[in-house]
Amino acid sequence: MPCPKACIALLAAAISLSAPMMARAEDLAGRSSNPAEWVMPGRDYAGTRFSPLDQIKPENVGGLQAAWTFSVGKERGQESALLVVDGTMYVVSPFPNRVFALDATTGDLKWSYVPNQDLAAQGVACCDVVNRGPAYDNGRLFVATLDDHVVALDAKTGQEIWNAKVGDINLGETITMAPLAVKGKILVGDSGGELGVRGKLTALDQATGKVAWTAWSTGPDKDVLIGPDFKPFYDAAKGKDLGVASWPPDAWKTGGGTIWGWLTYDPELNLVYYGTGNPGPWNSNQRPGDNLWTSTIFARDADTGQARWAYQLNPHDLWDHDEINEGILLDLTIDGKARKVLVHPGRNGYMYVIDRQTGEAISADPYDTVNAYLGVDLKTGRPKPNEALHPALGKTIENVCPASPGAKDWQPAAWSPRTQLLYVPHQHLCMNFKTGEVGYIAGTPYVGASVDMYAGPGGYRGEFMAWDPVKKSKVWAIKENLPVWSGALVTAGDVAFYGTMDRLFKAVDARTGEPLWQFRTSSGVIGQPMSYKGADGRQYVAVMSGIGGWPGVVANAEVDPRVRNAALGFAGATQDLPTYTVGGSTLFVFALPAQSGPAGQTPGPRPTSAPAAPAPGPAGPQ
Numbered sequence: 001m002p003c004p005k006a007c008i009a010l011l012a013a014a015i016s017l018s019a020p021m022m023a024r025a026e027d028l029a030g031r032s033s034n035p036a037e038w039v040m041p042g043r044d045y046a047g048t049r050f051s052p053l054d055q056i057k058p059e060n061v062g063g064l065q066a067a068w069t070f071s072v073g074k075e076r077g078q079e080s081a082l083l084v085v086d087g088t089m090y091v092v093s094p095f096p097n098r099v100f101a102l103d104a105t106t107g108d109l110k111w112s113y114v115p116n117q118d119l120a121a122q123g124v125a126c127c128d129v130v131n132r133g134p135a136y137d138n139g140r141l142f143v144a145t146l147d148d149h150v151v152a153l154d155a156k157t158g159q160e161i162w163n164a165k166v167g168d169i170n171l172g173e174t175i176t177m178a179p180l181a182v183k184g185k186i187l188v189g190d191s192g193g194e195l196g197v198r199g200k201l202t203a204l205d206q207a208t209g210k211v212a213w214t215a216w217s218t219g220p221d222k223d224v225l226i227g228p229d230f231k232p233f234y235d236a237a238k239g240k241d242l243g244v245a246s247w248p249p250d251a252w253k254t255g256g257g258t259i260w261g262w263l264t265y266d267p268e269l270n271l272v273y274y275g276t277g278n279p280g281p282w283n284s285n286q287r288p289g290d291n292l293w294t295s296t297i298f299a300r301d302a303d304t305g306q307a308r309w310a311y312q313l314n315p316h317d318l319w320d321h322d323e324i325n326e327g328i329l330l331d332l333t334i335d336g337k338a339r340k341v342l343v344h345p346g347r348n349g350y351m352y353v354i355d356r357q358t359g360e361a362i363s364a365d366p367y368d369t370v371n372a373y374l375g376v377d378l379k380t381g382r383p384k385p386n387e388a389l390h391p392a393l394g395k396t397i398e399n400v401c402p403a404s405p406g407a408k409d410w411q412p413a414a415w416s417p418r419t420q421l422l423y424v425p426h427q428h429l430c431m432n433f434k435t436g437e438v439g440y441i442a443g444t445p446y447v448g449a450s451v452d453m454y455a456g457p458g459g460y461r462g463e464f465m466a467w468d469p470v471k472k473s474k475v476w477a478i479k480e481n482l483p484v485w486s487g488a489l490v491t492a493g494d495v496a497f498y499g500t501m502d503r504l505f506k507a508v509d510a511r512t513g514e515p516l517w518q519f520r521t522s523s524g525v526i527g528q529p530m531s532y533k534g535a536d537g538r539q540y541v542a543v544m545s546g547i548g549g550w551p552g553v554v555a556n557a558e559v560d561p562r563v564r565n566a567a568l569g570f571a572g573a574t575q576d577l578p579t580y581t582v583g584g585s586t587l588f589v590f591a592l593p594a595q596s597g598p599a600g601q602t603p604g605p606r607p608t609s610a611p612a613a614p615a616p617g618p619a620g621p622q
C-alpha cells in the first residue's frame with residue numbers, strides 16, 4: 001500500500017531524529033583514534049589497550065608523580081575501566097555503582113550519579129561486588145548495575161535518560177561487565193554462572209533502552225540465534241539444537257555460559273566477538289556431554305545478533321575454565337600470509353590465535369604451566385584431556401594446573417603495534433579439586449566442588465609477560481609473588497604498565513621488561529590502567545587502587561583466610577594477602593612534573609636497579 005504524504009512526513013522526521021545518533025555511533029571507531037581520549041574500556045574496538053601517546057618514555061618515566069587522586073568511597077574491588085571523553089573522566093564504583101564525572105586534568109568533580117539499586121544484589125554476587133566500567137556513545141554514558149539494570153546518562157550532566165531491567169537477581173543474575181556501544185546499540189552480558197544462571201548477551205537500543213535482540217548461550221538454536229548464516233569451522237559445532245542435545249534433559253536451563261568478560265568488534269566484518277563462561281555446576285559428573293555453548297567464543301552479526309561462527313574451547317569443561325577472556329583483534333602475517341585474527345589468552349592456559357573470519361584455530365600454545373590438558377588438536381580444535389586427572393566423583397584430584405581461575409582470568413592484556421607483542425598479566429596457580437553432588441535452587445550457589453589453590457611450580461603466584469603471537473613464544477616475563485590481577489597498558493613511548501596486589505603500580509620497558517618505575521598506592525591494584533592527554537598538553541596515566549575481586553575478598557570482606565577452600569578456593573592461594581593490603585577506593589592519576597618543559601618531555605630520574613623481588617608465596621597447602 002503506498003505511503004500517504006502524512007506517512008512520508010512522519011518517516012522523514014523519524015529519520016532526521018535518528019540520524020545524529022547513528023552518525024555519532026558509527027564514528028566511535030574513528031573517535032577512538034584520537035590519542036588524547038580513551039572512549040572505550042579497551043580504548044578501541046579491537047581491545048588493544050594501546051595508547052598512541054609517547055611523552056612518557058623509558059628515559060623519563062622515572063619522573064612520574066601523582067598529579068591528583070580521588071576516592072569513589074566504596075572499599076571493595078576496584079576493577080572499573082576509566083573513560084576520558086571531551087576532557088572528562090568517567091569512573092564507576094563497586095556496588096552501589098556510583099558514577100563520577102571528573103575533570104581529567106584537575107580532578108575536580110563535575111557530577112555524580114547513584115542508581116537506585118536492590119540491596120539484595122550484593123548477596124547473590126559470586127566474587128565481589130565489582131563493576132568493570134561504563135560505555136560511551138553519542139553524548140551518553142551507559143552503566144550496567146549489579147542488580148541487572150542498564151542506565152543511560154547524559155554525559156555532560158549525569159541526568160538519567162532511561163533505565164532498563166535486563167535480568168533477575170532472584171535467579172542469581174547480576175552484571176559486573178563493562179558494556180560496549182556498537183552501531184546505536186548497547187551490548188551487555190550477565191554474571192552468575194556459579195548460581196546456575198543461563199548466560200545471555202542483550203543488545204539494547206541506545207535511544208530508548210528497548211531490547212533489540214537477545215542471544216542465549218544455551219538452549220535451542222532459535223534462542224542462541226543460530227540460523228542459516230551460521231558456518232562454524234569445526235564439525236563438533238555443526239548440527240541442530242546442540243545447545244540442548246549436548247546436555248542431559250533440561251540441564252541447559254541452568255547450565256551457565258554467562259557473559260561477563262570482554263566484547264570486541266570488527267567494523268569491516270560487522271562482527272561482535274566474545275567468550276562465554278563455564279557450564280554449571282562445576283561438578284562435571286552431573287552434566288555428561290559437550291555442554292554447548294559454554295566456554296565458547298562467538299562471532300555475531302552486530303545488527304541482528306545472529307551467530308556467524310562459534311568455537312568451543314573447553315568441551316565438557318572440568319575445571320571452571322570460563323573463556324570470557326578478551327579476544328584482541330589484530331591483522332598479522334602468519335606463515336607469510338596476511339590473516340585477520342583474534343588473539344585469546346585462554347583461561348585453560350593456551351594462547352589462541354584464531355581466524356576471526358572463520359573461527360579456525362591457527363595456533364594454541366601454552367603460556368603457563370598446564371597439565372589439566374595435553375595440548376590442543378588443531379584439526380578438531382579440541383584440547384586433549386589428561387585422563388589421569390579426571391575428576392571422579394568424591395575423589396580429591398591433586399596438583400591440577402592451571403587452577404579454576406585459569407592461567408589468566410578477566411584481567412585484560414594489551415597489544416603494541418610498535419613492538420608486535422602482547423602484554424599479559426596473569427596468575428600462576430595450581431589446585432586440588434574434589435567434586436560432590438549438588439542440587440539447583442534458584443539464586444543460590446550451584447557449584448558441586450571443593451577447591452584448594454596454591455602457588456604453581458617455582459613458588460610464585462603471578463606473572464607479567466610479553467608474548468609474540470607470530471613466533472608463538474614468551475619474549476620476557478616478570479615473576480610476581482601474588483597473582484597479577486590488574487589489566488595492562490602499553491604506550492607508543494614503549495612503556496608498559498600494570499599493578500600488583502601488594503599495592504604497587506609499575507612501569508616496565510615494553511621491549512625488554514626492564515623495571516623502570518613503581519609507586520606504592522593505598523591498596524592492592526586490580527584496576528585497568530589507561531592513558532590520555534590533559535588540557536595542559538601533558539600525558540597522564542591513571543588506575544584504580546582497591547583490593548578485591550575473586551582473589552582479594554580475603555582482604556576486603558569477612559572471609560576467614562584460614563579456611564583454604566573459602567572464596568571458591570581462592571583463599572588458599574592468597575591467605576597472606578591481608579598482611580600486604582586492606583580494601584581501598586582511590587583513583588590515582590600520574591604525570592611528569594609540569595615544570596619539566598614543553599609537553600613534559602624533559603627526562604626525569606631513572607632507577608639504576610630493579611626493586612627487590614618479594615619473597616615467594618607458599619608452594620602448596622599450609
